[in-house]
Amino acid sequence: MFDMDPVLMSRLLTTMTLLFHIIFATLGVGVPLFISIAEFIGIRKKDPHYLMMARRWARGFVITVAIGVVTGTAIGLQLSLLWPNFMQVAGNVISLPLFMEVFAFFFEAIFLGIYLYTWDRFKNQMIHWAFSLPVVIGGGMSAVFITTVNAFMNTPEGFTTGQDGFVTINPIQAMLNPATPTKVFHVLASSYVTVAAILATIAAFSLLKKKSSEYHKKALKLTMMATFIFAILTAIAGDMSAKFLAKEQPEKLAAAEWHFQTEEGADLILFGWLNEQDMPVGAIRLPGLLSFLAHGDFSSEVTGLEEIPEDERPPLWIHYMFDLMVSIGMALVLIPLLYLILMKTKKWNEHHKWMLRLIVLGGPLAMLSIEFGWIYAEEGRQPWILRGL
Amino acid sequence: MRVEEAATTSPYVDLMFIFFFLLYATLATVGIIVLRKLFRNNPVEVELEKKYPSIEKGDS
Ligand code: HEM
Numbered sequence: 001m002f003d004m005d006p007v008l009m010s011r012l013l014t015t016m017t018l019l020f021h022i023i024f025a026t027l028g029v030g031v032p033l034f035i036s037i038a039e040f041i042g043i044r045k046k047d048p049h050y051l052m053m054a055r056r057w058a059r060g061f062v063i064t065v066a067i068g069v070v071t072g073t074a075i076g077l078q079l080s081l082l083w084p085n086f087m088q089v090a091g092n093v094i095s096l097p098l099f100m101e102v103f104a105f106f107f108e109a110i111f112l113g114i115y116l117y118t119w120d121r122f123k124n125q126m127i128h129w130a131f132s133l134p135v136v137i138g139g140g141m142s143a144v145f146i147t148t149v150n151a152f153m154n155t156p157e158g159f160t161t162g163q164d165g166f167v168t169i170n171p172i173q174a175m176l177n178p179a180t181p182t183k184v185f186h187v188l189a190s191s192y193v194t195v196a197a198i199l200a201t202i203a204a205f206s207l208l209k210k211k212s213s214e215y216h217k218k219a220l221k222l223t224m225m226a227t228f229i230f231a232i233l234t235a236i237a238g239d240m241s242a243k244f245l246a247k248e249q250p251e252k253l254a255a256a257e258w259h260f261q262t263e264e265g266a267d268l269i270l271f272g273w274l275n276e277q278d279m280p281v282g283a284i285r286l287p288g289l290l291s292f293l294a295h296g297d298f299s300s301e302v303t304g305l306e307e308i309p310e311d312e313r314p315p316l317w318i319h320y321m322f323d324l325m326v327s328i329g330m331a332l333v334l335i336p337l338l339y340l341i342l343m344k345t346k347k348w349n350e351h352h353k354w355m356l357r358l359i360v361l362g363g364p365l366a367m368l369s370i371e372f373g374w375i376y377a378e379e380g381r382q383p384w385i386l387r388g389l
Numbered sequence: 390m391r392v393e394e395a396a397t398t399s400p401y402v403d404l405m406f407i408f409f410f411l412l413y414a415t416l417a418t419v420g421i422i423v424l425r426k427l428f429r430n431n432p433v434e435v436e437l438e439k440k441y442p443s444i445e446k447g448d449s
Pocket residue numbers: 179182183184186187190191193194234235237238239241242244245252325326328329330332366367369370371372373374376377380
């Protein structure tokens with residue numbers, strides 16, 4: 001039409017769709033967990049505030065699910081229309097997890113419908129609560145299945161290649177490829193921390209506007225404790241992801257860390273920029289920490305980019321994506337930690353104006369971190385769509 | 390398989406880009422408007438009193 005390169009336009013369109021879709025996908029995975037927790041506490045404590053939380057979160061959730069259906073359909077469509085040669089080759093392998101992802105989503109959607117329409121219908125409130133469990137599980141499982149597909153693009157396994165593409169396909173082995181465990185863990189943990197942080201943002205924002213609402217104070221306490229726990233799990237999962245990369249996909253780690261020469265006791269380089277000789281300047285250097293991140297040992301050897309053929313190296317700007325993701329990850333541990341300290345210390349006030357303002361920032365930052373994480377993971381796979389094949 | 394080997398050769402992807410951009414912009418706008426309406430017109434204090442009248446006033 002406008003004479004743009006179809007490859008470039010396909011990449012841009014896919015990027016735009018994924019950046020938009022991931023917001024709703026993340027909410028779709030995480031929100032049900034918090035609906036379920038809130039209703040459970042509400043029933044056990046006989047506290048209407050928590051029951052109201054579950055109701056209101058569920059009500060808002062429906063809107064985001066509806067948008068997620070549209071953007072998810074767009075992704076499915078674009079996968080086939082923009083990447084036909086990829087689907088022709090990989091379709092034999094990934095159709096199973098793709099189908100299971102759709103199935104898990106329907107499972108989630110059907111039980112969400114039942115959940116929404118059966119409030120106050122059961123004498124035993126726990127029966128209603130039980131209907132939230134398939135929603136939580138369905139959301140989690142759709143993340144698991146779709147993440148196996150992404151993992152497969154990074155470390156394809158479970159087939160032999162013959163004359164015309166893949167033969168002797170083992171789709172289960174393909175789903176359980178080396179990238180799957182750490183990716184699934186990191187995707188789930190980061191979804192839960194992001195939703196916890198966003199719900200905390202809403203509570204803190206409401207408290208800033210109208211002070212002393214018991215409802216919002218309870219919501220804030222619940223979501224802050226969840227943010228703290230899931231932020232720690234996200235960081236642990238991220239650390240495991242880095243160790244996976246060091247072993248199986250070293251170019252993605254090396255490009256992100258501006259690690260050019262293979263060496264022992266490698267420093268971790270934070271931010272900064274590259275001069276004409278591709279030397280990092282203006283960066284913070286943490287001695288030995290890259291070796292520790294890569295292998296759990298400060299003096300271990302980390303593969304540098306020099307060992308990767310030049311036309312197989314990912315772009316170096318992903319350094320910033322990685323650093324921003326990790327920085328936000330640290331903030332998501334520290335903000336709730338500060339809140340919890342203020343809460344536990346009698347003469348301090350955890351609802352101080354500045355504490356609340358900090359918490360308000362947390363939700364948007366967490367969602368940004370999801371975007372940075374995906375940009376890093378996807379750009380770090382370049383130039384491959386199926387790595388190494 | 391490299392990314393450029395996998396992509397379509399259709400010359401209409403740029404048109405599709407514009408179409409999808411408008412779709413997402415619409416979705417985002419409508420989504421935000423609906424969510425705001427949903428919660429602005431139904432504040433939690435009012436809803437708590439309606440659903441759980443047993444709750445003490447000023448306690449919400
Ligand atoms: C705190 C320390 C963190 C570390 C060390 C870390 C590390 C990593 C690594 C190594 C990857 C690439 C994995 C791969 O391509 O196989 C990754 C991807 C990703 N990160 Fe993080 N991360 C951290 C925090 C976060 C936070 C806070 C979020 C979001 C709230 C996040 C969201 C993501 C997402 C969505 C991806 C793409 C999915 C994936 O490949 O697993 N990360 N992270």
